[in-house]
Amino acid sequence: MAKINTAGVDTDRVKERLDQYKTKMKLSLKACAHCTLCAESCFLYMARDKDPKYTPSYKFINSIGILYKKKGMVDKVTLGEIRDNVWERCALCTRCYCPLGINIPEMLALARSICREQGVYPRYDRE
């Protein structure tokens, strides 16, 4: 397995944040049936020609799902990808609807919070 270059990322802190929400996160990831019934509840998904990357479950799995799977051992590039999912593709309007009751906005907000702590967030003044 290739070694991950975690330079510039405080992986201990990421892990600590994940541990605080571990049980809920684990249960939510496990309960997600990958049904994608949440898709049409996202106005960005509808506005972006139904691009699958805007599906709430896609954003949830590709942010918190990755952080959980990698136990916080992520590099800056991965955090950058997570940033795109939780900021660029989500307005955090909290309108996403999960038929199973998973709190997707809370999970995306947690991913945002972790990214922000690691200095990975959109810099609108620079970009």
Added chain:
Amino acid sequence: MVNSALFDFIRGPLVWISFVVFLLGLVFQTYRFFSLTKKNPHVIYNPRPRKKISKESIDHFINKTKLSVAGVNPVMIIVTTVFHICLIIAPLFLLAHNLLLDQAIGFSLFSFSEKMTDYLTIVLLICGLYFLYRRLFVPKVRAITDWYDYVILLIATAPFITGFIAYHQLVPDYRLIITLHILAGEIMLMAVPFTKFVHMVFFFVFRFTIESEYSLGKGNRTW
């Protein structure tokens, strides 16, 4: 050819082990859920007075449904509802299962006719094929599908596929297929509390207890 001792273990102790794992697992996951949430003292359940059925109330219901997930994805909602109903009632009210239950503990449930359960199985398998089609060809589903989703679909449908083959004796080695059928059922039962099947508990506990605009029940608990 299945070894006799193995066959006896699969159709004997392993059945009870899987029931125990299934039930204790469900209790554990429900407990874990309640330990993660607390009662919200600010929520007072105040049900709206029941309206009499009128043209307006029917129109309101139709408009509301059109905007809901059932209105947006009617086919998927119908298929998934039928699939889950068949998944529960077909094995529970199958004559052969009830005969075995009666032999084992002297108690059995009501049974459908064998033809009826056969139809339910076929309907369930068609629904399973629809799920497979979505996973393979619908872009939004494909984007989040990995190998684990196919395994889950296989675990859910395997007892029905093997049961159908065994009932119609489509393969010459009946003992092998019935052993696979029993094993598939046991694997599914044991997998419920610890895999994606946990949505069985999650759905009911969340939608009925957590406060949100989508609550189906009192919704007086919070994270």
